[in-house]
Amino acid sequence: MSRTPKLDKKLISSILQQHKAGDASALVNVLHDLQAHLRYLPQEALEMAADHLGVSYAQMYGVATFYEGFHFKPRGEHVVTICMGTACHVRGAPRLLEQAERDLNVESGGTTKDLMFSLEQVNCVGACALGPLAIVDGTYKGSMTPAKLSNLLKKMHKKGKK
Amino acid sequence: MTVQFTIDGLEVKAKEGEHLLDVARRHGIDIPSLCHHEAVEPIGACRVCLVEVRSGQKTTITTSCNFLVEDGIEVHTDTAEVRKHRAMNLELLLARAPKSDVVRKLASASGVTRTRFEPLAYEPLPNCILCELCVRTCDMLGHHALTTVGRGDKKRIGLPFNKPSDNCVGCASCLSVCPTQCISVKDTPTQRAIWGQKHDFILCKVCGAPVITKKHRDFAISEKGLPEDYYDTCEKCKQSAASKRFASVVW
Numbered sequence: 001m002s003r004t005p006k007l008d009k010k011l012i013s014s015i016l017q018q019h020k021a022g023d024a025s026a027l028v029n030v031l032h033d034l035q036a037h038l039r040y041l042p043q044e045a046l047e048m049a050a051d052h053l054g055v056s057y058a059q060m061y062g063v064a065t066f067y068e069g070f071h072f073k074p075r076g077e078h079v080v081t082i083c084m085g086t087a088c089h090v091r092g093a094p095r096l097l098e099q100a101e102r103d104l105n106v107e108s109g110g111t112t113k114d115l116m117f118s119l120e121q122v123n124c125v126g127a128c129a130l131g132p133l134a135i136v137d138g139t140y141k142g143s144m145t146p147a148k149l150s151n152l153l154k155k156m157h158k159k160g161k162k
Numbered sequence: 163m164t165v166q167f168t169i170d171g172l173e174v175k176a177k178e179g180e181h182l183l184d185v186a187r188r189h190g191i192d193i194p195s196l197c198h199h200e201a202v203e204p205i206g207a208c209r210v211c212l213v214e215v216r217s218g219q220k221t222t223i224t225t226s227c228n229f230l231v232e233d234g235i236e237v238h239t240d241t242a243e244v245r246k247h248r249a250m251n252l253e254l255l256l257a258r259a260p261k262s263d264v265v266r267k268l269a270s271a272s273g274v275t276r277t278r279f280e281p282l283a284y285e286p287l288p289n290c291i292l293c294e295l296c297v298r299t300c301d302m303l304g305h306h307a308l309t310t311v312g313r314g315d316k317k318r319i320g321l322p323f324n325k326p327s328d329n330c331v332g333c334a335s336c337l338s339v340c341p342t343q344c345i346s347v348k349d350t351p352t353q354r355a356i357w358g359q360k361h362d363f364i365l366c367k368v369c370g371a372p373v374i375t376k377k378h379r380d381f382a383i384s385e386k387g388l389p390e391d392y393y394d395t396c397e398k399c400k401q402s403a404a405s406k407r408f409a410s411v412v413w
């Protein structure tokens with residue numbers, strides 16, 4: 001089954017309606033809201049947003065690409081982030097990342113074909129005492145080991161397939 | 163309101179709100195520039211148009227293209243400081259556009275013939291110096307096809323999602339203002355290829371020469387309310403038709 005998030009134009013419209021039409025200063029907020037709901041910024045959403053705010057689609061895209069935090073390709077339902085900060089690094093974070101890459105069959109920064117997982121790395125989230133650290137859908141999972149991570153991913157995968 | 167100041171010792175007058183570079187050029191004082199064009203707002207991107215501005219005790223090195231003139235300032239366009247900073251900026255630009263004749267000429271006029279910096283070229287636009295003249299011009303013409311993409315050393319000029327744009331009418335104005343002429347435009351007698359799209363030309367009903375792209379004609383006619391047949395003949399044939407009409411009246 002493909003998990004490509006179907007583009008829900010109604011949802012996009014309702015997100016846009018929460019912002020004043022023609023108010024270009026809301027541009028970045030609109031981008032955040034769209035991504036929060038859609039998990040990425042598809043072309044159509046940017047086009048509709050540009051129309052709503054009265055800026056050009058090109059400008060909308062230009063601003064969005066200025067920020068690292070916005071994504072332009074569909075992202076996984078679950079986001080697994082491995083902390084690669086110094087403290088996590090010396091406690092084995094690279095092995096966590098390798099394990100996840102192998103289990104999910106995707107490189108760091110990528111998204112699985114079934115759109116269930118996106119795998120990311122980050123340079124220190126400031127929770128060094130918990131390291132090595134994996135962040136799964138925003139929840140910090142400390143003292144992680146490759147085996148524990150592997151188990152967790154398997155469980156999530158099973159659950160997701162149902 | 164009028165302001166009065168000096169450029170290289172010359173007393174000049176200007177209107178409040180004018181930019182220094184424009185005023186200098188009007189008075190025959192040349193300041194080199196790459197990202198300035200009369201038709202669009204200056205953004206101070208290339209940093210080549212540097213001048214020294216003295217105001218009271220304060221001396222600053224600043225770009226002149228976007229500097230608003232002030233009463234009583236003393237502007238110097240060719241001091242050692244100006245030359246030093248301009249040379250550095252041109253050395254940086256040379257790393258961006260090693261093959262651009264315009265950049266090379268300006269650089270060598272500043273005594274810069276090679277660069278110590280790593281080249282930072284972006285493949286499809288090999289000598290782009292990110293001056294955004296193309297973007298500003300396309301916007302000003304009402305097309306809004308182009309944008310900067312990304313930032314920092316990954317910044318480049320392009321189209322949203324790197325896909326052919328509905329907004330691009332193939333007018334090639336972006337190329338005509340591009341200081342390094344790095345935008346690829348390929349014309350055949352019937353078609354123009356630009357920004358990943360092919361545009362059919364309207365051909366002159368008299369001589370068959372390309373007049374304008376179809377998409378550009380449609381845009382111009384609907385935006386400017388021109389008559390439907392406005393672009394049916396090329397400028398040359400229009401002129402010769404007009405002079406014939408004129409001759410028939412005179413003789």
Ligand code: SF4
Nearest residue numbers: 300330331333334336
């Ligand atoms: S050719 Fe396209 S991108 Fe270039 S100025 Fe014209 S509309 Fe803009």
Ligand code: SF4
Nearest residue numbers: 290291293294296340
């Ligand atoms: S393509 Fe040309 S006009 Fe556009 S930013 Fe690059 S150098 Fe400037």
Ligand code: FES
Nearest residue numbers: 195206208209227
């Ligand atoms: S012309 Fe002034 S910064 Fe480019």
